[in-house]
Amino acid sequence: MERVVYDRMAELDRVHWWYKARRNILSDLIERRIKLPPRARILEIGCGTGHNVLMLKRFGEVDAVEIDEAARELATQRLGKSVGSAPLPELTGVADGGYDLIAILDVLEHVEADEQALASMARKLKAGGRILLTVPAHPWMWSAHDVVNHHQRRYTKRSLAGVVERAGLKLEMMSYFNSLLFPLAAAARLAGRLAGKQDSDDKLPPRPVNRLFEALFNLERHALGRVPFPPGVSLVAIVSAT
DSSP: OOHHHHHHHHHHHTOHHHHHHHHHHHHHIIIIIIOTTTTEEEEESTTTTTTTTTHHTTTTEEEEEOOOOHHHHHHHHHHHHHHBBBOOTTTTSSTTEEEEEEEEEGGGGSSSSSHHHHHHHHHHHEEEEEEEEEEEBBBBGHHHHHHHHSSOOOOOOHHHHHHHTTTTTEEEEEESSSSHHHHHHHHHHHHHHTTTSSSOOOOOOOOOHHHHHHHHHHHHHHHBBBBBBOOOOEEEEEEEEO
């Protein structure tokens, strides 16, 4: 990603509606659908500024890797121990068979060799371990946001399921999420395209709007993984080794 993306992440990851609500949603999903053992070993790949590590530490001992040096320094402060650098798809230096859960949250879309990356992650799991992954959905929503974030692709349900299968893994659960705000997001992307807008769209909205969007996104936390969701901005999946 471009330097400005990491700088904006560091500025916004504690206050922006998307970061805050997504942490709540994923925390609930881990608790309900993955059911980790006591003192679980967890690895976050591409942890960025470390904005998810405190949430993940609720469930066990967390390790993390991040390739950007400045983001890695901030993540190390937040995690309270050194964050490594292990680029995908190889994950060189990460021990095999060590983790009950690997979280890769809006990272796989940055990796050209996504199948090889998932296969590498599978080797890092303990027996019975799971991979929790999120990716942006709908290739037709491609915008300046994807360009500045150096995305390789956006996924459909079919394309993500195909990547999981070709990597030799089992798809246990997949769903859209960020569905309630999807019509607004889709309209904004299409309007930006028609207007020739080239700016990314991840700025902090006015406080009342930020609170409203956080509340709306948070409404999904208790239903995700329990009932089918309509199309959303993102996809979430739980994956295991076959």
